[in-house]
Amino acid sequence: MTQTNVQTRSRSFFRKYTTGDIIFNVINYGMLALITFACVFPFLNSLANAFSSNHAIQTGAVTIFPVDWQWDAMKTVLGDEQVIRSLLVTVFITVVGTLLNLLFTVITAYPLSRRDLKGRTFFMNYMIITMLFGGGLIPFFLLVKALGLLDSIWSLIIPGLISSFNVIIMKTFLQNIPDELREAAVVDGCGNIRYLIRILLPLSGASLATIGLFYAVGHWNSYFNAVLFINDPDYYPLQVKLRNILLLAQMDTSLETLQQQNDLQIIAESLKAATVVFATLPILIVYPFLQKYFVKGAMLGSIKG
Amino acid sequence: MDKAEVHVKLGPFRKEIKKNYDLYLLLVPGFLFFLIFSYIPMGGLIIAFKDYNIFKGIFASDWVGLDHFKEMLDIPAFWQMIRNTLTLNVLSLVIGFPAPIILALMLNEVRAKYFKKISQSLLYLPHFMSWIVLGGIVYNLLSPENGVVNEIMRQIGLPEIYFMVDKVWWIVAYTFSGVWAAAGWGTIIYLAAMTAIDPHLYEAAVIDGAGRFRKIWNITLPGIMSTIVVLLILNIGHMVSIGIEQPLALTNPVVTDVSEVISTYIYSVGIKQGEFGLTTAVGMVQSVINLILVLGANYTAKRLGNEGIW
Numbered sequence: 001m002t003q004t005n006v007q008t009r010s011r012s013f014f015r016k017y018t019t020g021d022i023i024f025n026v027i028n029y030g031m032l033a034l035i036t037f038a039c040v041f042p043f044l045n046s047l048a049n050a051f052s053s054n055h056a057i058q059t060g061a062v063t064i065f066p067v068d069w070q071w072d073a074m075k076t077v078l079g080d081e082q083v084i085r086s087l088l089v090t091v092f093i094t095v096v097g098t099l100l101n102l103l104f105t106v107i108t109a110y111p112l113s114r115r116d117l118k119g120r121t122f123f124m125n126y127m128i129i130t131m132l133f134g135g136g137l138i139p140f141f142l143l144v145k146a147l148g149l150l151d152s153i154w155s156l157i158i159p160g161l162i163s164s165f166n167v168i169i170m171k172t173f174l175q176n177i178p179d180e181l182r183e184a185a186v187v188d189g190c191g192n193i194r195y196l197i198r199i200l201l202p203l204s205g206a207s208l209a210t211i212g213l214f215y216a217v218g219h220w221n222s223y224f225n226a227v228l229f230i231n232d233p234d235y236y237p238l239q240v241k242l243r244n245i246l247l248l249a250q251m252d253t254s255l256e257t258l259q260q261q262n263d264l265q266i267i268a269e270s271l272k273a274a275t276v277v278f279a280t281l282p283i284l285i286v287y288p289f290l291q292k293y294f295v296k297g298a299m300l301g302s303i304k305g
Numbered sequence: 306m307d308k309a310e311v312h313v314k315l316g317p318f319r320k321e322i323k324k325n326y327d328l329y330l331l332l333v334p335g336f337l338f339f340l341i342f343s344y345i346p347m348g349g350l351i352i353a354f355k356d357y358n359i360f361k362g363i364f365a366s367d368w369v370g371l372d373h374f375k376e377m378l379d380i381p382a383f384w385q386m387i388r389n390t391l392t393l394n395v396l397s398l399v400i401g402f403p404a405p406i407i408l409a410l411m412l413n414e415v416r417a418k419y420f421k422k423i424s425q426s427l428l429y430l431p432h433f434m435s436w437i438v439l440g441g442i443v444y445n446l447l448s449p450e451n452g453v454v455n456e457i458m459r460q461i462g463l464p465e466i467y468f469m470v471d472k473v474w475w476i477v478a479y480t481f482s483g484v485w486a487a488a489g490w491g492t493i494i495y496l497a498a499m500t501a502i503d504p505h506l507y508e509a510a511v512i513d514g515a516g517r518f519r520k521i522w523n524i525t526l527p528g529i530m531s532t533i534v535v536l537l538i539l540n541i542g543h544m545v546s547i548g549i550e551q552p553l554a555l556t557n558p559v560v561t562d563v564s565e566v567i568s569t570y571i572y573s574v575g576i577k578q579g580e581f582g583l584t585t586a587v588g589m590v591q592s593v594i595n596l597i598l599v600l601g602a603n604y605t606a607k608r609l610g611n612e613g614i615w
Contacts, residue, residue, distance in 0.1 A: 024516075028414050028415065032412065039430065045445070060455075107331040107335070108332065118325075130339050133596050137568070137575065138571065138575045139352060164339075221433075221435030239438075275441075276445075279435075279438055
């Protein structure tokens with residue numbers, strides 16, 4: 001973060017800590033540590049549950065470490081053909097969807113980043129209006145239906161092909177690349193498209209990674225569109241499958257109030273946790289690598305251009 | 306692309322097209338995309354004024370005027386979901402809005418680089434999870450039988466609470482799970498605003514004998530005030546719109562009295578029960594109020610001397 005600048009400067013200034021500072025620091029660090037822990041604890045708990053026996057979970061012995069270590073739940077999840085199928089669906093929409101998202105976002109953002117393009121304001125307004133007002137769910141649903149996309153994987157990719165928000169992030173980034181670069185390229189006989197491919201794109205790695213991550217996380221987590229558009233269980237993405245497994249949990253809770261809980265419901269605590277972990281793991285794996293990009297991207301997104 | 310241009314001065318426009326024809330070609334897919342997936346659904350709003358018949362299609366269906374809107378005002382569920390939408394949104398705003406500000410102020414006081422980095426990374430994490438995962442985790446944590454929260458309460462001798470089936474506790478769980486999911490990510494923008502504060506101000510304050518709290522109160526907070534105002538106004542602008550994923554992930558049959566919001570109503574009555582006309586009318590009311598709120602919010606932001614949202 002750009003924070004470091006301020007930090008180093010002020011650090012040299014505060015070389016001497018007063019008692020007040022020390023108390024402040026202890027409380028501040030302590031509370032932050034606590035809040036951070038509260039943020040991660042639920043994930044650690046699920047992870048621990050996924051590898052604990054149902055009995056241990058039932059007795060409330062599991063917190064952040066697995067009790068009675070066992071792989072059974074994970075094996076059941078991995079052995080479930082439908083889970084694997086829905087994983088493949090999700091991987092497909094994430095990979096293909098994100099690549100198409102990036103392609104169409106860049107080709108929309110690039111002309112809009114050119115201050116010399118006539119009609120640019122018109123197009124920007126045309127796009128921004130869609131962020132402010134929409135037809136709502138029903139007309140959108142009927143449109144996708146009319147296009148014949150129901151029960152097709154493409155219904156999860158095409159209706160979300162371009163996000164105005166990400167176009168604006170990309171456009172702002174491209175605008176910040178000095179125009180002299182293009183002038184020099186034009187003198188050397190470089191056309192618009194070639195300039196985009198050969199010069200701009202290689203310079204845009206960080207912002208492509210950022211908006212790529214935003215799109216990819218969106219696809220990976222996409223749930224509601226799939227519920228709307230997909231009825232065929234063969235094409236359920238992972239989140240829908242996950243939801244179906246977790247729905248059991250909800251039934252449990254409502255039954256418990258009615259005092260109708262019986263042993264049949266106890267089956268699957270670790271199974272539910274294992275499914276959550278299974279659906280989360282890929283994000284956790286790429287997360288540390290992409291972190292440094294998305295902070296920059298989020299800030300870029302907050303500054304409109 | 307710019308139609309006014311075509312009629313007024315054909316010459317320069319043609320020249321422009323010729324010079325940058327490739328740029329205009331690049332805009333064609335985007336133009337078509339927004340036309341099809343944003344503008345056509347806006348046109349689809351006429352369903353709100355029609356007795357939509359699947360076999361006749363949108364245009365051939367009979368006009369019914371404002372019947373759907375009248376019907377909407379007459380159903381008790383309408384007022385209930387308006388009340389729920391406002392309750393959940395206002396609570397999320399009151400609790401959820403200050404949370405990232407306080408968190409950012411705390412993070413900004415941290416000098417240990419690694420502590421700060423690790424803490425931030427972990428705070429951002431819930432933002433990247435789907436509400437299905439978060440909902441599953443919330444149910445798991447709060448389960449009366451084997452949830453950790455109730456286990457702790459038993460340990461310290463408190464009675465167990467059926468969080469997700471008690472209407473009041475459900476609202477509490479909804480609000481706080483929203484804070485949990487969003488607060489960390491929300492700090493980014495405030496931390497960015499804090500880096501723009503002139504460090505000399507802090508040095509001057511120290512010379513004047515200011516302690517840590519004084520500096521936060523008199524320098525940091527005023528320094529991010531314009532950001533706070535813009536974000537607050539933006540949030541108020543979104544008061545009637547509520548995403549569907551959080552309510553859908555957390556709801557259950559026992560608490561629908563408090564959990565049914567506009568978006569879930571449109572989904573369950575519109576899509577599932579096929580009441581297209583009525584729910585399009587509901588959606589249209591939502592869109593219009595939203596538009597008014599956002600435009601009003603932007604106007605207010607500009608009046609207050611802030612930059613506005615666009």
